[in-house]
Amino acid sequence: MADYNTMELMICVAARELEDGASVGVGxxxxxxxxxxxxxxxxxxxxxxxEAGGAAPLLPEMPISVGDSRTTWKAVMASGMCxxxxxxxxxxxxxxxxxxxxxxMHGNLNSTLIGEDYNRPxxxxxxxxxxxxxxxxxWRMMVMTPQDSKRFVEKVDFITTPGWLEGGDSxxxxxxxxxxxxxxxxxxxxxxxxxxxSKRMRIISINPGYSKKDVAENCGFELLEASDIKExxxxxxxELRVLREEVDPxxxxxxx
Amino acid sequence: xxxxxxxxxxxxxKKNRGLRDKVMSLExxxxxIQDGDHVASGGCHYSKTAMAAVWxxxxxxxxxxxxxxxxxxxxxxxxxxxxxxxxxVSSWFSPGVTWGVSRVMRHYTQNKIxxxxxxxxxxxxxxxxxxxxxxxxxxxxxxxGSDLFPxxxxxxxxxxxxxxxxxALIPALNPDVAIIHAQRCDxxxxxxxxxxxxxxxxxxxxxxxxxxxxERIVSNDQIRRAPDRTAIxxxxxxAVVEVPYGCLPHECxxxxxxxxxxxxxxxxxxxxxxxxxVKEYLDEYVYAPANWNEYIEKIGFKNILDATIExxxxxxx
Numbered sequence: 001m002a003d004y005n006t007m008e009l010m011i012c013v014a015a016r017e018l019e020d021g022a023s024v025g026v027g028x029x030x031x032x033x034x035x036x037x038x039x040x041x042x043x044x045x046x047x048x049x050x051e052a053g054g055a056a057p058l059l060p061e062m063p064i065s066v067g068d069s070r071t072t073w074k075a076v077m078a079s080g081m082c083x084x085x086x087x088x089x090x091x092x093x094x095x096x097x098x099x100x101x102x103x104x105m106h107g108n109l110n111s112t113l114i115g116e117d118y119n120r121p122x123x124x125x126x127x128x129x130x131x132x133x134x135x136x137x138x139w140r141m142m143v144m145t146p147q148d149s150k151r152f153v154e155k156v157d158f159i160t161t162p163g164w165l166e167g168g169d170s171x172x173x174x175x176x177x178x179x180x181x182x183x184x185x186x187x188x189x190x191x192x193x194x195x196x197x198s199k200r201m202r203i204i205s206i207n208p209g210y211s212k213k214d215v216a217e218n219c220g221f222e223l224l225e226a227s228d229i230k231e232x233x234x235x236x237x238x239e240l241r242v243l244r245e246e247v248d249p250x251x252x253x254x255x256x
Numbered sequence: 257x258x259x260x261x262x263x264x265x266x267x268x269x270k271k272n273r274g275l276r277d278k279v280m281s282l283e284x285x286x287x288x289i290q291d292g293d294h295v296a297s298g299g300c301h302y303s304k305t306a307m308a309a310v311w312x313x314x315x316x317x318x319x320x321x322x323x324x325x326x327x328x329x330x331x332x333x334x335x336x337x338x339x340x341x342x343x344x345v346s347s348w349f350s351p352g353v354t355w356g357v358s359r360v361m362r363h364y365t366q367n368k369i370x371x372x373x374x375x376x377x378x379x380x381x382x383x384x385x386x387x388x389x390x391x392x393x394x395x396x397x398x399x400x401g402s403d404l405f406p407x408x409x410x411x412x413x414x415x416x417x418x419x420x421x422x423x424a425l426i427p428a429l430n431p432d433v434a435i436i437h438a439q440r441c442d443x444x445x446x447x448x449x450x451x452x453x454x455x456x457x458x459x460x461x462x463x464x465x466x467x468x469x470x471e472r473i474v475s476n477d478q479i480r481r482a483p484d485r486t487a488i489x490x491x492x493x494x495a496v497v498e499v500p501y502g503c504l505p506h507e508c509x510x511x512x513x514x515x516x517x518x519x520x521x522x523x524x525x526x527x528x529x530x531x532x533x534v535k536e537y538l539d540e541y542v543y544a545p546a547n548w549n550e551y552i553e554k555i556g557f558k559n560i561l562d563a564t565i566e567x568x569x570x571x572x573x
Binding site for chain 1 (some may be wrong): 282299301302327346347348349352358361362366367371372374375376377378379396397400402403404407422424430451452457507509511565570573
């Protein structure tokens, strides 16, 4: 079996979720790496959309800022920042990949602050950027994040990016589009989806080397379990080669 | 808080919108900004930052400025530490992926010295667009369900009179001044942009005054040969300043990439020593140079050459 680190595993697993011909809204970092890997392996016609306006680029190397000139490399369109989000509002974007400092059982994400007082946070984080808009309007939101009980919490300190909110039909009731919402959560330990009725996070596969106990112990809330929990397929030699040599040769993301 | 439509039109009515030469020095152009103004900046993160304008605002010791931008990067740190800005309105604020979360942004917000008012990307963009349209709000579905929504006191919710759906009303933003950097512009202020347009066009139309810094001032004939490339018309613009490498150490599409070595140097100083490190940076790179060209010289020929070769590379294929 090939040797790989946690970040490489998450990126490879995430890349497989994007089928050929699909569209994905991304920021920079791990989400961008997953989209690029997907484009260079199973999904050559993946349409990558950057929140700052780059549409369907064929990326030669990893852009490190969302408005980076490289996000428009061989793109079909260099559009405005509102326009990208309007495209998402219209229902044109299938997936988005996000991260966050905290996530709860309904997939709500916090990238704004740790603490209770918005005006005087314990830790101020950089903010939503395009995450709130992408998660509101792309059909299926996915998250890639290392898992521990500080990150996977009962209740996030601040909902920067809406997941299924309180679960059930609360998301649609809030005014957000029906049928869109959190889809899969990919961690270093497992892959989760959401139980269709309660919209609660549910284990569907466990990564090689980890147990159900590890996954439960590193989560601040009770996870549901699918009836048939599988073992996550580890990265292949080819996925790792493309990721290391073509997607992220300078190890911006996989070296973290 | 929001100006009435009549007030907004009155400002434009009094503005000299004629086809006239608006070329001036960086000092004079930034002199158009008054203490207490809301200054909106074009570009996004480290791309097409109106850095020369920011640099000169700091040198002129502007105070109580509200600074808005799609994403604020290292220029936001400089404005906070220099005491120019008390409130940043943005969707995201930090140097970014390889450099991490700004220690200055954290210091100023966590100790309640300055405010970081957070909007989602689209909602901030729609605020400028509503401003550009001269309407008080745009109905949208942005930020619904999130905690950003109830926290922002000037955002409202309504039931759509046509469909009965719940909608968010995103309030207009009409900045006092827009600072925009362009690849080229003529002496009258006809601005042509290459690459990603960001929110520049809406910001310019929404603002009461527009200051354009440009890599090159080109002839009016050149603009007229390709009017489809013009993003901002002369009637919006109040000042045109030719500032080659006006975004450094940030990038300008098709001209140069960020001066990465200088960015690394800055971020190391900022992350290592927080506001004190930035004070040292301001002394050396903002206050000490006699003019912008001397600042560029300090960034270094080799750094600029590397950034230029990479940045122009986009046209080589």
